[in-house]
Amino acid sequence: FEVRNPATEEVIATVADCGPQDAVSALDAAAAAADQWARTSPRDRATVLHRLADSLLEHRERLARIITLEIGKTITEARGEVDYAAAYFRWYAEEAVRPPGRSTPSPDGRSHIVTVAEPVGPCLLITPWNVPLAMAARKAAAALAAGCTAVLKPAALTPLSSLMLGELAREAGAPPGVLTVISSSDAAAVTTALLADPRLRKLSFTGSTPVGRLLLQQSGARVLRTSMELGGNAPxxxxxxxxxxxxxxxxxxxxxxxxxxxxxxxxxxxxxxxxxxxxxxxxxxxxxxxxxxxxxxxx
Structure with missing residues (x-):
């Protein structure tokens, strides 16, 4: 399908229009890579994320131009978004080596109760069009740092920056399947297929409240873990x-x-x-x- 520059209506790219089977194939890759990535040491995962942060800044001008072309955001704001995205990967690279956990005495005082955090598994990350790179970074950086693999589905209006993020992630050392990007003009079809798959363990969505409600309903059948950033603001x-x-x-x-x-x-x-x-x-x-x-x- 076509990606247009909203400032000029010019077609700037055509990208693959993924359907439900493509989405399942992306989840195949995420599921296949999940165990290995979860066993990868936190320090090695952090190294990949640090490299990716460096790569985003190295390609700052190209990424900013892509963001401006696909969304119409001013070039000054687009450069700021690249910096914002890189900061997420830097932050979570450092969080990767500090996984949360606690140890407390048992009620009888004769032993300790130890709680540790483990990767939840393959995640679906759905991002909005208005901050296409930074919102992808915020979700992907957290998932990868925790040892989870992810399928990233950007908005159909703005897939190009996410596709480049996927390329840079591979170049930074993320193994195949750790971060897979799928573009689609039919978000409902690909999302429904993924939410119905028992291998998916987590959904992260940023978007409107009506769509969020629908996704929560679809996630409820399997009690899927969700993180929802929905619409709403204050006067x-x-x-x-x-x-x-x-x-x-x-x-x-x-x-x-x-x-x-x-x-x-x-x-x-x-x-x-x-x-x-x-x-x-x-x-x-x-x-x-x-x-x-x-x-x-x-x-």
């Missing part, structure tokens, strides 16, 4: 004792970053009546001054 509140210049600056960030397409973006402003006109006028001036144009331009 931006401004009281009359606020620093008005600061409030306006923060309001611009809260509303206009990512061109307004942020899941934590403010949908509404509640301003105390005595300063409402002044706040609206100042915010209007700032919004009127925004430069609209090709997102790959530095200005």
């Amino acid at each position: 931006f509140l401004v009281f009359d004792d606020a620093d008005l210049d600061l409030a306006v600056r923060e309001a611009m960030i809260a509303k206009m970053r990512l061109g307004g397409q942020s899941c934590v973006g403010a949908n509404r402003f509640l301003v105390q009546e005595s300063i409402a006109d002044a706040f609206a006028a100042a915010l209007g001036e700032r919004i009127a001054a925004i430069r609209v144009g090709a997102p790959n331009r530095e200005d």
Whole structure:
């Protein structure tokens, strides 16, 4: 299927349109690699993640250009997203060598109860279109650090940065099947096939609340472990004792970053009546001054 530049409607790439059988094949690879990756020493897993963090920064400009092409995000924000993604791999590389666990005396005092964390197994990671590389990194870095293999399904609008992430993961030393990326124009079909497979042990989803509810329903039959980051945000509140210049600056960030397409973006402003006109006028001036144009331009 076609991937288009939303700023120009130009077709910038065509990618494989995976169906349910392709999804199961991806899970085949994840399941086949699961035991070996789980037995890989935490230090060796950390080394792979550190290499991947380095690789993301080495390819920072190329990745940023890909993000800008497929999503329309400004090049400045896209570069920041690459740094953000690399930081996740760096963080979880260091977490890999500190697995959680505890030891406590038993109630009778004659022995100890030891609790250790173990890899849960193959994971399905579903990411949104508005932060395509960093959200993939946040999920994949945690899974791989814990010793889990993963199937990553990016949004159909923005598959290119995730596909490059998969390439860089292999180059960094991730064995085949540890991170498999599948692109599809039919998310429901591939997701349903994977959730029905008993080899899948974990679902991580970032997206809308209605889709999250549906995925939780589908996961319930097998009591699948889930991590859901669903829609929802809060109003931006401004009281009359606020620093008005600061409030306006923060309001611009809260509303206009990512061109307004942020899941934590403010949908509404509640301003105390005595300063409402002044706040609206100042915010209007700032919004009127925004430069609209090709997102790959530095200005």
